[in-house]
Amino acid sequence: MIEIQDIYKKFGDNEVLKGISSIFKPGVNNLIIGGSGSGKTTLLKCIVGLHEPTSGDVLFNGENFTDMGFEQRVPIRTHIGMLFQNSALFDSMTVEQNIMFPLNLFTNQSKAEKRDRANFCLERVNLAGKNKLFPSELSGGMKKRVGIARAISMQPKYLFVDEPNSGLDPVTSILIDDLISELTVEYNMTTVVVTHDMNSVMGIGDHIVFLHQGKKWWEGSNKEIAHTDNKELNEFVFASRFMRAAKAKL
Amino acid sequence: MIQSLGRYILLLRLSFRKPEKFSVYWAEVMREMVSAGIGSLGIIMIISVFIGAAVTIQTAFQLISPLIPKSVVGGIARDSTILEFSPTISALVLAGRIGSSMASQIGTMRVTEQIDALEIMGVNAPGYLISPKVISGVTMFPLLVIVSVLLGFTGGYIACLTSSEVTTFDFISGLSDGFNPIIVTTCLVKSVVFGFIITTICSYQGFYVSGGALEVGQAATRGVVYSCVMILMFDLIISRLFL
Numbered sequence A: 001m002i003e004i005q006d007i008y009k010k011f012g013d014n015e016v017l018k019g020i021s022s023i024f025k026p027g028v029n030n031l032i033i034g035g036s037g038s039g040k041t042t043l044l045k046c047i048v049g050l051h052e053p054t055s056g057d058v059l060f061n062g063e064n065f066t067d068m069g070f071e072q073r074v075p076i077r078t079h080i081g082m083l084f085q086n087s088a089l090f091d092s093m094t095v096e097q098n099i100m101f102p103l104n105l106f107t108n109q110s111k112a113e114k115r116d117r118a119n120f121c122l123e124r125v126n127l128a129g130k131n132k133l134f135p136s137e138l139s140g141g142m143k144k145r146v147g148i149a150r151a152i153s154m155q156p157k158y159l160f161v162d163e164p165n166s167g168l169d170p171v172t173s174i175l176i177d178d179l180i181s182e183l184t185v186e187y188n189m190t191t192v193v194v195t196h197d198m199n200s201v202m203g204i205g206d207h208i209v210f211l212h213q214g215k216k217w218w219e220g221s222n223k224e225i226a227h228t229d230n231k232e233l234n235e236f237v238f239a240s241r242f243m244r245a246a247k248a249k250l
Numbered sequence B: 001m002i003q004s005l006g007r008y009i010l011l012l013r014l015s016f017r018k019p020e021k022f023s024v025y026w027a028e029v030m031r032e033m034v035s036a037g038i039g040s041l042g043i044i045m046i047i048s049v050f051i052g053a054a055v056t057i058q059t060a061f062q063l064i065s066p067l068i069p070k071s072v073v074g075g076i077a078r079d080s081t082i083l084e085f086s087p088t089i090s091a092l093v094l095a096g097r098i099g100s101s102m103a104s105q106i107g108t109m110r111v112t113e114q115i116d117a118l119e120i121m122g123v124n125a126p127g128y129l130i131s132p133k134v135i136s137g138v139t140m141f142p143l144l145v146i147v148s149v150l151l152g153f154t155g156g157y158i159a160c161l162t163s164s165e166v167t168t169f170d171f172i173s174g175l176s177d178g179f180n181p182i183i184v185t186t187c188l189v190k191s192v193v194f195g196f197i198i199t200t201i202c203s204y205q206g207f208y209v210s211g212g213a214l215e216v217g218q219a220a221t222r223g224v225v226y227s228c229v230m231i232l233m234f235d236l237i238i239s240r241l242f243l
Helices: A038-046 A069-077 A095-106 A112-125 A140-152 A169-187 A197-206 A233-235 A241-250 B002-015 B022-062 B073-109 B114-121 B125-161 B168-176 B181-206 B213-243
Strands: A002-011 A014-024 A031-036 A057-059 A080-083 A158-162 A190-197 A207-212 A216-222
Touching: A002 A038, A002 B168, A014 A038, A014 A057, A014 A190, A014 A207, A014 B125, A031 A038, A031 A112, A031 A169, A031 A197, A038 A158, A038 A190, A080 A140, A080 B114, A095 A112, A095 A140, A095 B114, A112 A140, A158 A169, A169 A190, A169 A197, A169 B125, A190 A197, A207 A233, A216 A233, B002 B114, B002 B125, B022 B073, B022 B125, B073 B114, B073 B125, B073 B168, B114 B125, B125 B168, B125 B181, B181 B213
Parallel strands: A014 A216, A031 A190, A031 A207, A080 A158, A158 A190
Antiparallel strands: A002 A014, A002 A057, A207 A216
């Protein structure tokens, strides 16, 4: 479980996050949604420690991550998997080497065991046999799946996903969403997904935090979102004609 | 300026933290050594032969006098090559070749979030990315400079063979006349310092880049320019200290 308590983040005079608190439970898909510039990615980076919050705390299973130094954070970090918006695969490494990289650094497994684990992760994301390809030889959707395979290679307790559907076609987007959802349940991970994709919100949004102007504006599930009277959330969720038509049918 | 210097020193401190796993870092060091050392051998060989030949011809041109023995040309070419041309010119060329590549490689990793990915995994990103480059720089640069010195002499020898001003016998005897080992020490110290300067400054420029492709290119250019300025500054400092 991850608990964020009263997170503030300032860049110079620009206050991006204004006192955000929430609890992200394991085994469910926790979504952070909001418009561009609402602070979603900043919040995610504060949670994983890429940005230090100006004030507030992030607790991983009760341990205050914000107060820890680099060395103290390493044991928690080895339980964190993250899929970046642009996948962030290491260009100089093959798919297999990318997946084996954290295993090489943080485990004492034999080469055969690490290769087996890499093969398992690749099979899990339906990319069996792509071991020797380089990231430059992969499509956008394949890169995302390799990113997921790398993220789960250490069997993490926490999975963070930044804009998993950006730049993907609707069919691939749904495949990625379903994969994230399946893995969350399978490994009982605490999954936090940052997205502004409404298909993801309606499809896998078990727990949704809506950010607006750096504040938590609304919190609930995808079942509740269609019936909320929150004006800003309605404007965001039902901005597209498709979503308005879908709401009308409800 | 002071803020940048502080960040540079802090980055160096982070770069030399205890590695997460020595074997993984060692593999990176080997890879960087091959890239910096073997990869630069060709360009170093070419420039060294030409510089050695040019220095010999120009020195001979300036010393046409019946009062000066011809072997002096060999001695001057030797000292110039060992003290200045091999370490300094090689370092300036390597700043362009290796330094820009390091800055753009690390910079690209920064803007494509690959460094963030390392940090999320719990990897000390400066240590993993920068320390192998620095180690390869301070070990391979002296070796490249030694090769450069030997090829510089070869270039001078070829110049004597193809011209009539100085005989090869005079040139070779001049190479050994009045040899003072301090010039070799100075040359090696310079090469180690220059290796450190190029790898750390260019890595620093790449590591703190933000933006996109344009900024990565600018960081690489800054890395090379600052490295060249620092190389020439430390060239003076080391010469003053040792000679």
